[in-house]
Amino acid sequence: MLDSLMSQVSFVEVFNFCVFITFTICYTYQLFYVLVVLTRKAPRHVAQRNHRYAVMVAARNESAVIADLIHSIKVQNYPAELIDVFVIADNCTDDTAEVARDAGAIVFPRSNDKLVGKGYALDYGFKAIREQYGERGYEAYFVFDADNVLDVNYFREMNATFDSGAKASTSYRNSKNYGSNWISAGYAVWFLREAKFLNQARLTLNTSCAVSGTGFFIAADILEEAGGWKWHLLTEDIEFSASSIAAGTRIAYCxxxxxxxEQPITFRDSWNQRFRWAxxxxxxxAHYAGSLVRGIAKNPRGxxxxxxxxxxTIAPxxxxxxxxILFNSIIIVLALSGVMSVGQTVASSLSSIFFCLFNYLMFMFVFGVLTTFVEWDSIHSTTAKKIRYMFTFPLFMLTYIPIALIALVKKASWKPIRHSISVDVSEFSDAADRERA
Incomplete structure (x- = not known):
């Protein structure tokens, strides 16, 4: 009897130890990334010449915010004649197309209820640009979401990255509504952490970064070679990143x-969006793990x-x-139902569940605190909210657990998220100037 009990406890402990070791081996390198960022400066580039760009914005019922983005592009510290803005008004039922035209964009209306998603809209836009404006000789294509606004030096800085030879590059993703509530702040801290402690470290170490949703460019020859925007999974940005890296194309970061x-402010919108991401x-x-494994073995050493x-990054x-958590929960149920021995078995599983959740929360809390303090001046909100949302960030991340679990078995589809926060990017610049003063 005692031997049976000890074997049950040992089995549970060995299983949990193997999970812990696997996770540690796979992801410890990201702690090294933090050290790299804190001890080394990211490289800077200086452009030798200005290049010509097309901007693609896939917009669906975004009349409340699209003009702000276009305005922030029109007032760039970069030659205006070298940037053309194209808006793909994708299955719109409002006046997005009219608002975008009035703001100075070239608009391509699109109606297709079969091929739904940002990737299909971008493909439609790229092919329309190539067909109607191909003679303008665009050297790269930028992709933004309609709710974005850009710092006035955005194109000047990204041009330096493109001029240095980058075939694709992402940029620093901040949030215009960090202070709305704990949900928007959770997103904001996550994206700041991604920019600072993932992509900046990758840039410094001269490895490849990853495109994340919005704010990136792709060289024209990459799209031409692909025959358009060919990435149509639910997370087309991550698909592009995985496809490019597996093929040996380095993605830069500026x-x-x-x-x-703009980040979601309701839990329903947040759940729907993160469920689709998961x-x-x-x-x-499922599509690219094999290619990446082969790339680890066969790609050039760099x-x-x-x-x-x-x-x-894409591994679940x-x-x-x-x-x-599920394993230990099953063990507890079996023990309480009499199938397995109670006592030490239940205690071991309960402690493992607590250990797992506690460590996850503490890890996220540390990253939230570190990101908030390192990026303090870049977060446009009050001191009280910055401190408060350091404590809610782990709770925000905890909600990813049920999302990831349900995403395993439930079908996902694109659902619109309403954007309504209109801002002038100069507001952030003015606030930064006041803080420095």
Missing amino acids: PTAILYD KGFYQVF YRFACYDMLM GMLLSIIA
């Missing part, structure tokens, strides 16, 4: 090109780590935590 993004990551992993890093790492 920490001085600042974009402000499902999209599973799709990308690109092998980039393949590993991207593999870990949170499932390790979910598996551990």
Whole structure:
């Protein structure tokens, strides 16, 4: 009897230890990223010449915010004649197209209820630009969401990155509504952490970064070679990143090109969006894990780590935590129902669940605090909210666990998120000047 009890406890402990070791081995390198950012400066580029760009914005019922984005592009510290803005008014039922035209954009209306999603809209826009404006000789294509606004130096800084030879590059993603509530702040801290402690470290170490949703460019020859925007999974940005890195294309990062993004403020919108992301990551992993593994083995030495890093980015790492929690929960149910011995078995499983959740929350709290303090001056909100949302950030991240679990078994589809926060990017510049004064 005692031997049976000890074997049950040992089995539970060994399983939980294996999960912990696997997670540690896979992701410890990201702690090294933090050290790199805190001890080394990111490289800077200086452009030798200005290049010509097309901007693509896929917009669906975005009349409340689209003009702000276009205005922030029109007032750039960069030659206006070298930037053309194209808005794909995708299945719109409002006056997005009219508002965008009045603001100075070239608009392509699109109606297609079969091929739904940002990737299809971008493909439609790219092909329309190539057909109607191909003679203008665009050297790269920028992609923004309609709710974005750009710092006045955004194109000047990204041009320096493109001029240095980058075939694709993402930028610094800030938020225009950090202070709305704990949900928007959770997003904001996550994207700031991604920009600072992932992409900046990758840039400094000369490995590949990853495109995240909005605020990036792709060289024209990459799109031409692909025959358009061919990435149509639920997370087309991550699909592009995985596809490019597996093929040996390095994605750059420009920490001085600042974009402000509007974040959801209701839990329903947040759930729907993150559910789609979770499902999209599973799709990308299923499609590209094999290519990335082969890239680790076969790519030139400088690109092998980039393949590993991207593999870990799309790998369902949170499932390790979910598996551990579910496993220990099943053990507890079996013990309480008499199938297994009670006592030490239940105690061991309960402690493992607590350990798993506690460590996850503490890890996120530390990252939230570190990100907030390192990026303090870049977060446009009050001191009280910055401190308060350091404590709610782990709770925001905790809600990813049920989302990731449900995304395993439930179908996902694109659902619109209403954007309504209109801002002039100069408001952020003025606030930064006041803080420095």
